[in-house]
Amino acid sequence: MEYVKAFAVGGFICVIGQVILDNTKLTPAHILVTFLMVGVIMGALGIYDPILEFGGAGASVPICGFGNSLSKGAVEGVKTKGLIGAFTGGIEATAAGISGIILFGYIMAIIFNPKTKN
Amino acid sequence: MDKLNKKEYQKFSDKKSPKPKYLKNIVMAFLVGGIICAFGQVIINFLKSLGLDEKAVGAGTSIILVFLGAILTGLGVYDKIGKVGGAGAAIPITGFANAIVSPAMEYKREGFIFGVAAKMFTVAGPVLVYGIGSSVIVGLLSLLFRR
Numbered sequence: 667m668e669y670v671k672a673f674a675v676g677g678f679i680c681v682i683g684q685v686i687l688d689n690t691k692l693t694p695a696h697i698l699v700t701f702l703m704v705g706v707i708m709g710a711l712g713i714y715d716p717i718l719e720f721g722g723a724g725a726s727v728p729i730c731g732f733g734n735s736l737s738k739g740a741v742e743g744v745k746t747k748g749l750i751g752a753f754t755g756g757i758e759a760t761a762a763g764i765s766g767i768i769l770f771g772y773i774m775a776i777i778f779n780p781k782t783k784n
Numbered sequence: 785m786d787k788l789n790k791k792e793y794q795k796f797s798d799k800k801s802p803k804p805k806y807l808k809n810i811v812m813a814f815l816v817g818g819i820i821c822a823f824g825q826v827i828i829n830f831l832k833s834l835g836l837d838e839k840a841v842g843a844g845t846s847i848i849l850v851f852l853g854a855i856l857t858g859l860g861v862y863d864k865i866g867k868v869g870g871a872g873a874a875i876p877i878t879g880f881a882n883a884i885v886s887p888a889m890e891y892k893r894e895g896f897i898f899g900v901a902a903k904m905f906t907v908a909g910p911v912l913v914y915g916i917g918s919s920v921i922v923g924l925l926s927l928l929f930r931r
Contacts (some may be wrong), residue, residue: 676821
């Protein structure tokens with residue numbers, strides 16, 4: 667059942683993005699930043715949690731889940747470390763993903779060459 | 785045909801230019817995005833079954849997904865998924881990895897500093913600037929309004 671929920675919630679979030687892509691001149695990069703910011707704001711207001719609870723990976727895997735973790739982490743950081751926590755919390759919460767993406771992204775870009783389009 | 789004025793030409797070209805297939809795009813975005821997220825749930829449940837705590841599960845899932853996104857982009861597979869799935873492939877974190885590896889590979893001939901390392905952040909840069917920047921602001925606001 668939780669796979670169905672993850673599928674439905676994740677799919678639905680992507681549909682919203684697809685509708686925006688098809689009806690505006692925005693590029694996927696715009697969509698990524700917009701959805702990230704939506705996640706940050708929803709996380710700050712605490713309204714992403716119910717979606718996360720219901721959708722599981724369907725809410726955490728899309729980029730808005732990344733935004734949610736960032737702002738959640740900053741709020742959490744403030745609670746435990748005060749002012750410094752506001753600066754460290756966001757990256758702390760998402761450090762694994764960011765470091766992973768930088769290392770693997772670099773390695774893969776070095777190993778592989780772009781495929782010629784046919 | 786050669787007597788078309790500008791307006792008529794616009795009409796003509798609008799009629800001829802391909803319309804985006806809205807319904808098909810939406811269905812494919814739903815399917816591809818859904819499958820990627822359901823697969824993420826598989827990873828989450830697997831890591832949970834190893835007895836990891838919630839934070840470690842989240843971190844591990846991100847690492848595995850960005851690894852897969854990066855290697856599939858290198859192999860040229862993710863671009864095919866992206867062609868079919870559109871936003872369904874772009875919005876999950878694997879699509880973020882794809883947005884990093886693609887331009888980095890493309891610009892390799894410009895060198896390892898200004899080519900690969902700089903171009904990695906064509907899309908990731910804005911995402912990190914807005915994401916991290918706004919997260920600090922959220923933290924500061926929460927400090928301000930703390931009860």
